[in-house]
Amino acid sequence: MRRLAKVTAWERVKIAREADRPTALDYIENIFDEFIELHGDRYFKDDKSIVCGLGNIGKQNYTIIGEQKGRNTKENIERNFGMPNPEAYRKALRFMKQSEKFGRPVITFIDTKGAYPGLGAEERGQGEAIARNLMEMSDLKVPIIAIVIGEGSSGGALAIGVGDRVLMLENAVYSILSPEGYASILWKDSTRAEEAAEKMKLTAKDLLDLGVIDEVLKEPNGNAKTDIVKMSETIKKKIVALTKELQGIDVDELVEKRYNKFRNM
Amino acid sequence: MVIDKIKKRIEYEEDSTEKEHRSDIPVGMWVKCSKCKEILYKDDLHKNYSICPNCGNHFRLSSRRRVDQIIDKGTFEEFDLNVTTDNPLHMDDYVKKLETLREKTGLDEAVKCGIGNINSEKVVLCVMDSNFMMGSMGKVVGEKIAYSIEKAIELKLPVIIFCASGGARMQEGIVSLMQMAKTSAAVKKLHKEGLLYISVLTDPTYGGVTASFASLGDIILAEPNAMIGFAGPRVIKQTIGQDLPEGFQTAEFLLEHGFVDKVVNRKDMKETLYKLLILSK
Numbered sequence: 001m002r003r004l005a006k007v008t009a010w011e012r013v014k015i016a017r018e019a020d021r022p023t024a025l026d027y028i029e030n031i032f033d034e035f036i037e038l039h040g041d042r043y044f045k046d047d048k049s050i051v052c053g054l055g056n057i058g059k060q061n062y063t064i065i066g067e068q069k070g071r072n073t074k075e076n077i078e079r080n081f082g083m084p085n086p087e088a089y090r091k092a093l094r095f096m097k098q099s100e101k102f103g104r105p106v107i108t109f110i111d112t113k114g115a116y117p118g119l120g121a122e123e124r125g126q127g128e129a130i131a132r133n134l135m136e137m138s139d140l141k142v143p144i145i146a147i148v149i150g151e152g153s154s155g156g157a158l159a160i161g162v163g164d165r166v167l168m169l170e171n172a173v174y175s176i177l178s179p180e181g182y183a184s185i186l187w188k189d190s191t192r193a194e195e196a197a198e199k200m201k202l203t204a205k206d207l208l209d210l211g212v213i214d215e216v217l218k219e220p221n222g223n224a225k226t227d228i229v230k231m232s233e234t235i236k237k238k239i240v241a242l243t244k245e246l247q248g249i250d251v252d253e254l255v256e257k258r259y260n261k262f263r264n265m
Numbered sequence: 266m267v268i269d270k271i272k273k274r275i276e277y278e279e280d281s282t283e284k285e286h287r288s289d290i291p292v293g294m295w296v297k298c299s300k301c302k303e304i305l306y307k308d309d310l311h312k313n314y315s316i317c318p319n320c321g322n323h324f325r326l327s328s329r330r331r332v333d334q335i336i337d338k339g340t341f342e343e344f345d346l347n348v349t350t351d352n353p354l355h356m357d358d359y360v361k362k363l364e365t366l367r368e369k370t371g372l373d374e375a376v377k378c379g380i381g382n383i384n385s386e387k388v389v390l391c392v393m394d395s396n397f398m399m400g401s402m403g404k405v406v407g408e409k410i411a412y413s414i415e416k417a418i419e420l421k422l423p424v425i426i427f428c429a430s431g432g433a434r435m436q437e438g439i440v441s442l443m444q445m446a447k448t449s450a451a452v453k454k455l456h457k458e459g460l461l462y463i464s465v466l467t468d469p470t471y472g473g474v475t476a477s478f479a480s481l482g483d484i485i486l487a488e489p490n491a492m493i494g495f496a497g498p499r500v501i502k503q504t505i506g507q508d509l510p511e512g513f514q515t516a517e518f519l520l521e522h523g524f525v526d527k528v529v530n531r532k533d534m535k536e537t538l539y540k541l542l543i544l545s546k
């Protein structure tokens with residue numbers, strides 16, 4: 001854990017943003033035996049900045065939701081650089097509600113610079129879409145495990161982050177806003193992003209100390225991209241163990257505990 | 266020239282965050298309408314619900330005046346909640362800033378919560394106040410909203426929240442973000458109890474407040490011309506690299522796109538709320 005203390009918050013921000021940092025689909029493909037992606041919010045369109053689908057580990061089925069950045073420029077344009085529009089959140093909600101029907105635990109992978117700030121997003125109720133997810137997740141009758149794998153920025157991250165357990169990879173960051181945005185709002189100077197990053201308590205360790213997350217998952221060789229298979233193995237083990245633990249809790253109690261978890265923050 | 270003196274005084278007042286709160290003190294008696302630029306006598310303005318008599322512009326309202334306009338005289342009892350922020354990011358000047366603001370505005374935080382009557386109908390009422398750090402939501406605001414909703418559940422009362430907020434409070438970082446989950450979860454509990462929740466969006470309602478309890482009412486009302494959105498206009502403009510259309514993110518825009526039930530003039534707000542309370546029984 002000595003190395004963990006040496007890396008600065010800003011360095012972690014940079015690692016979390018690396019173009020070749022593993023994405024949600026990279027992990028999903030490695031963790032789950034089967035994965036079938038399913039599309040669309042049933043109202044407007046299929047927003048590819050969030051992928052949803054069904055998968056399993058052995059005999060345990062899961063609903064899987066992940067904010068998905070592109071792995072190259074073409075993909076990034078298709079996926080809007082991982083910045084969801086309202087229909088992405090509504091798609092996620094559709095699959096969360098469906099998971100209740102089949103008693104499937106929900107696994108979410110968080111990785112976004114934030115909800116997309118665009119004209120259409122506002123016209124279609126970005127705020128309402130995020131709010132509804134927060135509200136419905138608070139009461140979902142199945143276990144929810146949320147994992148911040150890269151950048152977890154703003155309400156756009158939290159919109160799939162109301163979990164019974166919230167985990168973070170060692171170099172992932174989770175914050176109210178990007179350090180650039182934070183510096184620009186608070187100090188009217190976006191060039192002070194590095195300073196903001198150190199101030200904001202956005203690293204996994206800081207958030208663990210604050211009680212906002214439950215656990216930090218160590219990255220192989222100090223960077224997940226050096227060994228995606230090993231990183232996936234770490235996440236998988238955690239998912240399996242937590243699933244067992246959370247399924248052992250009566251559903252009403254699970255929901256009450258989730259309520260109190262966020263109530264006390 | 267007298268008018269120049271008035272202008273100077275008005276400029277001074279526009280700088281001051283306390284202007285609305287102190288507006289019944291006859292020091293600055295004049296105020297300029299931001300929309301039609303008419304110079305108005307403050308007394309006239311306040312007698313007119315703080316609506317510009319010339320153009321109908323709804324001025325931002327202090328929580329104290331809002332309570333006076335909505336709640337039957339003498340029936341409002343504010344919750345006595347002793348919560349303070351932990352200053353989670355250890356921001357140097359934050360606690361001092363809060364203290365100064367408390368002194369200046371007479372408010373303890375950006376939301377006032379309590380129980381009162383609307384034409385003898387008992388409700389839990391929360392009123393956000395943009396005079397206090399632009400109504401931003403940190404831990405105290407989140408706590409007060411959640412507490413009020415839980416109190417309503419305990420007493421089986423409807424909840425009305427007047428929203429006015431720039432969003433989550435930056436100074437408390439991630440803790441502010443978590444208030445969105447906290448308050449939305451509380452609203453879910455209220456819904457499950459079958460209790461009415463009316464959200465009223467006033468100028469401005471943005472960010473983490475829009476993306477939580479503000480958007481979750483059974484009924485969502487808005488004041489005319491209120492600016493309401495998730496992302497701020499400046500950020501959107503920067504992102505898309507083009508000018509925003511006329512009327513974008515106004516209450517009327519939200520009504521047109523199906524995210525607001527009704528735009529209500531402030532003069533009719535109390536009666537409208539009363540009718541909705543009766544019709545939801």
Ligand SMILES: [Zn+2]
Nearest residue numbers: 298301317320
């Ligand atoms: Zn006017």
